[in-house]
Amino acid sequence: MLGPQYGGIDATAGLNTFSDGSIYHFSISWAMPVTWPAAVYSLEVGIAGTDGVLTIDDTHRDIVLAVSKPQQEGYRPDPSRLVDFMGSYPPGDIALGELRGPMREETESWLNHVSLGLPTHAATAAEAHNRLILTKALDLSARLKRPVPLPISAQDEREGVAPARERASV
Numbered sequence: 777m778l779g780p781q782y783g784g785i786d787a788t789a790g791l792n793t794f795s796d797g798s799i800y801h802f803s804i805s806w807a808m809p810v811t812w813p814a815a816v817y818s819l820e821v822g823i824a825g826t827d828g829v830l831t832i833d834d835t836h837r838d839i840v841l842a843v844s845k846p847q848q849e850g851y852r853p854d855p856s857r858l859v860d861f862m863g864s865y866p867p868g869d870i871a872l873g874e875l876r877g878p879m880r881e882e883t884e885s886w887l888n889h890v891s892l893g894l895p896t897h898a899a900t901a902a903e904a905h906n907r908l909i910l911t912k913a914l915d916l917s918a919r920l921k922r923p924v925p926l927p928i929s930a931q932d933e934r935e936g937v938a939p940a941r942e943r944a945s946v
Contacts, residue, residue: 813857836864
């Protein structure tokens with residue numbers, strides 16, 4: 777677990793409220809035991825609305841390898857590993873000497889966009905920055921132990937103080 781071993785934060789929870797009255801509640805936890813068989817993380821997302829539902833199961837529990845002789849995970853060799861969620865290393869897996877998986881596909885899509893002008897599903901710089909600021913606001917809100925109006929500035933985040941502006945709260 778991150779907290780005891782590395783002095784990190786094991787879990788974060790939050791509630792976003794939007795100007796139209798919509799709310800978004802979430803919780804994120806890295807607090808799995810060190811014996812958890814995923815290479816890095818397991819993720820489940822559930823979004824429910826009045827007009828639809830989206831669920832994402834990114835736990836990689838669909839392909840499980842259990843062995844008698846220890847094997848190693850992709851990113852950090854561990855000679856004691858006996859169970860593994862196959863395909864759980866986020867960039868992908870090495871197969872036939874090449875990286876195969878999401879990171880390869882995302883990189884090729886981005887390169888095709890830059891070099892050939894093809895459409896890409898990758899986030900724009902503005903979209904990525906927006907999500908980064910949202911994440912930093914969540915951290916700031918957790919530090920202050922109270923809601924934080926959006927948007928926050930770099931100075932707000934550095935100083936650990938809430939901005940005076942009144943907008944949507946995290």
